[in-house]
Amino acid sequence: MLVMEKNSLSEEISKLVDLYGKDRSSLLPILQGIEKNHKYISDFAQQEVARLLDIHPVEVYSVVTFYSFLTHKPMGRNVVRLCQTITCDMFGKEAVAKAIERELGIKFGETTKDKKVTLEYANCLGMCDQGPAMLVNDQVYSHLTPEKAIEILEKLK
Amino acid sequence: MKENKETRAPESQKGHTIEKPKSSEGIGSMVSIEINGNKFSVPLGTTILEACKQNQIHIPTLCHHDDLCIAGVCRVCLVEVEGMRTLQASCAYSITHSLKIHTTSPQVRRARRHVIDLLLSEHYGECYSCVRNNNCELQSLAKEYGVDKFTFGHVSEPLFEEDNSSYSVIRDMNKCVLCKRCVRTCIDLQEVGVLESINRGHETRIGTFLDKPLADVICINCGQCINRCPTGALKANDPSDEIWQAIDDPTKHVVIQTAPSPRAAIGEEFELGPGHSLTGQMNTALRRIGFNKVFDTNFTADLTIMEEGTELIIRLYKALVEGEKQIALPQFTSCSPGWVKYIEHFYPEYLDHVSSAKSPQQMFGALIKTWYAQKEGIDPANIVSVALMPCAAKKYECNRPEMVDSGYKDVDYGLTTRELAQMIKESGIYLPEMEKTHFDDPFGDASGAGLIFGATGGVMEAALRTIIELVTGVKVENVFENMNIVPVRGFEGIRYAELPIEKVGPVPEILKPLVPNWDWLKGATLKVAIAHGTANAKKIMEDIKAGGKFSECHFIEFMACPGGCLGGGGQPIPTSQEIRAKRAEAIYNEDASLPIRKSHENKHVLDLYNDFLTDGPCGHISHKLLHTHYTPRGKYIA
Numbered sequence: 001m002l003v004m005e006k007n008s009l010s011e012e013i014s015k016l017v018d019l020y021g022k023d024r025s026s027l028l029p030i031l032q033g034i035e036k037n038h039k040y041i042s043d044f045a046q047q048e049v050a051r052l053l054d055i056h057p058v059e060v061y062s063v064v065t066f067y068s069f070l071t072h073k074p075m076g077r078n079v080v081r082l083c084q085t086i087t088c089d090m091f092g093k094e095a096v097a098k099a100i101e102r103e104l105g106i107k108f109g110e111t112t113k114d115k116k117v118t119l120e121y122a123n124c125l126g127m128c129d130q131g132p133a134m135l136v137n138d139q140v141y142s143h144l145t146p147e148k149a150i151e152i153l154e155k156l157k
Numbered sequence: 158m159k160e161n162k163e164t165r166a167p168e169s170q171k172g173h174t175i176e177k178p179k180s181s182e183g184i185g186s187m188v189s190i191e192i193n194g195n196k197f198s199v200p201l202g203t204t205i206l207e208a209c210k211q212n213q214i215h216i217p218t219l220c221h222h223d224d225l226c227i228a229g230v231c232r233v234c235l236v237e238v239e240g241m242r243t244l245q246a247s248c249a250y251s252i253t254h255s256l257k258i259h260t261t262s263p264q265v266r267r268a269r270r271h272v273i274d275l276l277l278s279e280h281y282g283e284c285y286s287c288v289r290n291n292n293c294e295l296q297s298l299a300k301e302y303g304v305d306k307f308t309f310g311h312v313s314e315p316l317f318e319e320d321n322s323s324y325s326v327i328r329d330m331n332k333c334v335l336c337k338r339c340v341r342t343c344i345d346l347q348e349v350g351v352l353e354s355i356n357r358g359h360e361t362r363i364g365t366f367l368d369k370p371l372a373d374v375i376c377i378n379c380g381q382c383i384n385r386c387p388t389g390a391l392k393a394n395d396p397s398d399e400i401w402q403a404i405d406d407p408t409k410h411v412v413i414q415t416a417p418s419p420r421a422a423i424g425e426e427f428e429l430g431p432g433h434s435l436t437g438q439m440n441t442a443l444r445r446i447g448f449n450k451v452f453d454t455n456f457t458a459d460l461t462i463m464e465e466g467t468e469l470i471i472r473l474y475k476a477l478v479e480g481e482k483q484i485a486l487p488q489f490t491s492c493s494p495g496w497v498k499y500i501e502h503f504y505p506e507y508l509d510h511v512s513s514a515k516s517p518q519q520m521f522g523a524l525i526k527t528w529y530a531q532k533e534g535i536d537p538a539n540i541v542s543v544a545l546m547p548c549a550a551k552k553y554e555c556n557r558p559e560m561v562d563s564g565y566k567d568v569d570y571g572l573t574t575r576e577l578a579q580m581i582k583e584s585g586i587y588l589p590e591m592e593k594t595h596f597d598d599p600f601g602d603a604s605g606a607g608l609i610f611g612a613t614g615g616v617m618e619a620a621l622r623t624i625i626e627l628v629t630g631v632k633v634e635n636v637f638e639n640m641n642i643v644p645v646r647g648f649e650g651i652r653y654a655e656l657p658i659e660k661v662g663p664v665p666e667i668l669k670p671l672v673p674n675w676d677w678l679k680g681a682t683l684k685v686a687i688a689h690g691t692a693n694a695k696k697i698m699e700d701i702k703a704g705g706k707f708s709e710c711h712f713i714e715f716m717a718c719p720g721g722c723l724g725g726g727g728q729p730i731p732t733s734q735e736i737r738a739k740r741a742e743a744i745y746n747e748d749a750s751l752p753i754r755k756s757h758e759n760k761h762v763l764d765l766y767n768d769f770l771t772d773g774p775c776g777h778i779s780h781k782l783l784h785t786h787y788t789p790r791g792k793y794i795a
Contacts, residue, residue, distance in 0.1 A: 043367055043794070043795075051792070056349075056350025057350070057792075057794070058352065058353040058365060059350065059353055061355060061364075065356050072367075
């Protein structure tokens with residue numbers, strides 16, 4: 001990482017720390033802030049957060065690896081999360097999953113070469129009455145069919 | 158002093174941490190409870206586990222450790238509390254009102270057995286090929302609960318690769334049962350923060366920052382995690398195969414130096430119970446194993462006092478008399494390699510405070526391959542120098558690239574107390590029955606001052622015994638009864654003492670080239686402090702940073718491990734405050750029984766200065782061989 005990038009990241013994290021405070025309980029909102037802006041939390045960012053909150057980097061890493069919505073590897077510009085739990089499965093999640101994989105040319109857990117989309121499974125999205133469901137960035141889509149899923153993906157930038 | 162955030166537990170959980178109830182007096186502070194139909198009265202806030210322990214009721218535990226905060230993660234200590242829907246972890250349940258508790262009901266027994274079966278279902282390894290065979294808490298639990306089959310299966314293939322990147326600590330996550338003792342040790346007790354649990358659910362495992370190998374993260378190699386691991390998931394990097402090979406090679410001259418702490422603890426490996434010194438017996442056993450010479454590290458501990466003490470006097474003289482502003486004071490001790498690595502990582506800007514004197518182990522290494530080799534007419538290339546240490550970090554220290562001042566690797570292998578006990582057993586020797594013998598010349602038996610290096614406050618006491626005498630000309634025994642400088646002893650995490658220098662004596666011969674007289678110290682007050690465990694070291698460092706009272710100290714002793722070396726990462730397992738106190742007692746008793754108890758009265762040390770280090774303490778030769786430099790490492794990992 002370039003020095004300038006590091007400096008601007010440090011500055012950004014300092015601002016988040018000023019906003020949320022230096023308590024341990026501020027860790028999650030700070031990490032969410034970084035995740036939102038950068039789509040992932042870099043090694044340097046984790047160490048910087050640890051320094052500012054006076055905790056150890058491994059504790060930050062522990063939290064980042066615990067939560068699915070915090071990531072320490074760069075993600076695509078869009079993140080598609082298909083619900084894999086039992087009701088969505090019974091509504092035909094498998095067909096949707098296959099269609100998405102074919103459309104994007106990647107498997108679950110991977111990112112497209114152009115960094116446009118990262119594809120992941122999610123556990124229950126709370127849309128069990130409207131399955132299969134998927135989450136595209138912050139937007140939930142329900143009652144999916146393979147065709148509908150592809151249509152949604154095509155609109156992504 | 159500024160209070161730091163002491164534990165990781167949020168404020169609301171602090172009542173659950175290690176603090177014992179403060180007082181059992183006063184109305185309403187006692188609670189009557191019923192355990193298995195028997196009535197007891199316990200102080201409010203006692204945990205069920207503690208209450209049972211006080212009343213001789215055994216409850217099995219695994220994640221619980223007296224040195225660490227409560228975790229309640231292993232669920233082995235489950236008990237039934239009447240009125241509660243589910244079983245409760247007794248280690249984490251504070252008693253706040255009258256309770257009826259059952260510790261051996263069928264439900265409890267079945268649940269504990271299931272918990273143990275589940276732990277075993279994720280634990281890979283065969284007991285007979287494990288370093289912790291016969292000293293494993295999981296093994297004992299399985300035995301206690303009569304496990305005769307793997308109800309929930311057993312891991313047949315290793316799932317993780319062993320991480321043996323570190324010179325000191327090896328991690329084998331196949332054997333980990335996720336009790337998080339190492340996590341609590343590293344973060345709470347030592348404040349180093351190498352290990353935490355990573356991932357979630359069934360994928361949870363203990364890992365380092367970014368999952369890097371141990372050699373690449375900020376680990377100080379103290380090995381405290383090893384001492385607290387209930388299984389064989391953490392172990393020291395054992396060099397005994399190489400040492401056996403050297404012993405069996407007739408062209409090699411294998412010498413061993415033994416530190417003060419192992420002799421006070423090795424008896425524990427032979428079922429003696431803590432607090433037995435086996436110095437003489439160990440010397441005999443070492444010769445029987447095949448070591449050509451057995452030396453006493455206390456000799457270089459005495460030498461350390463001469464070098465480090467002289468360095469302190471030079472610093473004080475330069476700062477107080479010559480008025481040099483950039484002289485770094487207080488001076489920090491440098492004996493503990495865990496502490497040295499800690500300060501290199503966490504406070505690199507204070508490295509010039511650390512005494513440049515090497516640790517006793519490394520001083521000895523440099524002398525063995527120079528002076529001793531010359532004297533005995535042995536080619537240093539054929540000398541294999543082993544150091545018996547209570548320490549995991551010493552293994553790293555002897556592999557530091559700068560530790561080659563003799564022209565060879567100064568110390569070839571660092572061996573821990575546990576590993577030596579294994580070698581002794583392998584040789585068919587029952588240590589306690591050995592006859593007592595002395596250490597070999599030319600280094601001989603050292604002073605009691607060198608011996609007490611093993612306990613926290615020992616380096617300070619040894620230094621004070623010498624400094625008081627050399628500066629004031631008054632015998633220490635006339636100032637402190639029996640030469641026991643009690644203010645610096647004890648187990649409080651941080652200790653502080655002031656010693657007024659009321660009168661001064663003549664400058665002794667050995668220091669004449671350095672200072673003309675002691676008049677500049679007359680009426681001064683020597684301020685010293687002691688910290689053990691790097692969490693306590695951190696408190697002092699933060700205080701110094703903030704310009705608090707410790708920044709006005711002259712000399713501060715830091716030891717990385719709780720209790721000092723006697724609680725080191727290479728010492729017999731288990732460890733507890735009680736065990737460490739007994740080891741300290743053994744060390745102080747042995748010190749009291751020795752004829753020479755001051756470093757500057759060790760005649761072998763004086764001989765060395767006459768014969769070899771002819772330009773005196775902190776002279777050119779000693780600077781070349783006995784002093785070192787440090788590397789600012791910082792906290793960031795690229």
